[in-house]
Amino acid sequence: QKEVEQNSGPLSVPEGAIASLNCTYSDRGSQSFFWYRQYSGKSPELIMFIYSNGDKEDGRFTAQLNKASQYVSLLIRDSQPSDSATYLCALEGAQKLVFGQGTRLTINP
Amino acid sequence: DAGITQSPRHKVTETGTPVTLRCHQTENHRYMYWYRQDPGHGLRLIHYSYGVKDTDKGEVSDGYSVSRSKTEDFLLTLESATSSQTSVYFCATMGGVGADTQYFGPGTRLTVL
Numbered sequence: 001q002k003e004v005e006q007n008s009g010p011l012s013v014p015e016g017a018i019a020s021l022n023c024t025y026s027d028r029g030s031q032s033f034f035w036y037r038q039y040s041g042k043s044p045e046l047i048m049f050i051y052s053n054g055d056k057e058d059g060r061f062t063a064q065l066n067k068a069s070q071y072v073s074l075l076i077r078d079s080q081p082s083d084s085a086t087y088l089c090a091l092e093g094a095q096k097l098v099f100g101q102g103t104r105l106t107i108n109p
Numbered sequence: 110d111a112g113i114t115q116s117p118r119h120k121v122t123e124t125g126t127p128v129t130l131r132c133h134q135t136e137n138h139r140y141m142y143w144y145r146q147d148p149g150h151g152l153r154l155i156h157y158s159y160g161v162k163d164t165d166k167g168e169v170s171d172g173y174s175v176s177r178s179k180t181e182d183f184l185l186t187l188e189s190a191t192s193s194q195t196s197v198y199f200c201a202t203m204g205g206v207g208a209d210t211q212y213f214g215p216g217t218r219l220t221v222l
Contacts, residue, residue, distance in 0.1 A: 101151040
């Protein structure tokens, strides 16, 4: 049984700072990892995916994967109030995704 | 949005009645999924489909059935709705061979009284 753990938060970060979201997983064989953002009352939308160890950058977002330690992180630089949302970590296996519970992030102006 | 629609978007029903939720996609994606989302539980997989007439159970399948008679449509049926099935239901799709990114529909909020 694959498991994905996230701190449910809420995580409060001042505007302009770096928000750091973390996720750990139990299955060492997992290869593909995803970060989704979900605004209140809306559906999850894909932010980033990462397959290889190390960092992957896309604009203000950086995903970090460490397979040896079994964690994946999402950094949001220059945080904006519009980044306030729940962030879901997921891993893929056998054409299915397993999601963490999500971390609620609040960016304070 | 990968061309995914869900209907109805909101529904209130009574305990013991059957309910069918519909997911329709225009991307010709092979895989389709039904999730429920509840506070404290995140997204949990109910059933999924890997092709027309090919379906399998997820982690919370009891009380639910699915059907997929066409590539574009995936139906979720609550055979006899219970209050514990009050939730937000999301449909998702995933593309062809080598693709592992899921895209979500707008969701259906179901209340069982």
